[in-house]
Amino acid sequence: MKLNENIDAHNIVSSFSANPKYDFGIYAKGYHKAAKLLSDKFLSQNGFGDYEGYPIVFLYRHAFELDLKNIIYWGARLSNFKNQENLDNKLYNHHLLVDLAKLSSDILTRLFKNDEALGDVIKNILVIAEQYSVLDKNSFSYRYPISRDGTYSTDKNQIVNITSLTNCMEDLLDSIEAINFGLNIETDRVKDDLFEILSNFSEN
Helix, strand or coil: CCCCCCCCCCCCCCCCCCCHHHCHHHHHHHHHHHHHHHHHHHHCCCCCCHHHCHHHHHHHHHHHHHHHHHHHHHHHHHHHHCCCCCCCCCCCCCCCHHHHHHHHHHHHHHHCCCCHHHHHHHHHHHHHHHHHHHHCCCCCCCCCCECCCCCECCCCCCCCCHHHHHHHHHHHHHHHHHHHHHHHHHHHHHHHHHHHHHHHHHHC
16 A cells, blocks of 8 residues: 555645745635634534644644635735835744734734724734633644753643633634635735736836
8 A cells, every 4th residue: 555646536735835935825725624623523522632622723823824825825915006105025934823823913014004893803813812822832742741941841731621712712713714804805906906006007
């Protein structure tokens, strides 16, 4: 048996877009869906092992992190297209939710200043980033039992309620997915407008 043998139609494809920096939202969807599936199974059980919850805590956190990075990259791109501000377009390779939440929130606020509904989501993003960082600061705690220095990867006897976590993260990630969709639509609109302006200019 081969690890990656093409024996049926259940193939997946990665690294297919023109610029992978704008694919964070796609990856976020995958981890979000996996977290929800595991959580649904976990919450349907009368008995469970603690270890069954660890992947759920990690997957929701990872989906959140990927969504924030998607906002940052797409937001910077849209801002540049709009000629509002040439935002820093560096790569964000760290896993600090609070820093990523602040940057993504700042970008969204600049792009959509008067959107009250978005403002509520931004507040929630910042609050949940702070709360999740208490559970897992560096995306390390629920992947390994020890930290880099060999001590506990979480606080001693740390308790996470999977019901509460799931309800909170489902609401938040659904809202962020809507934001990411909006960024995509708005970017396409602005690009089309720019293309039309450039086409008219070249014709004249």
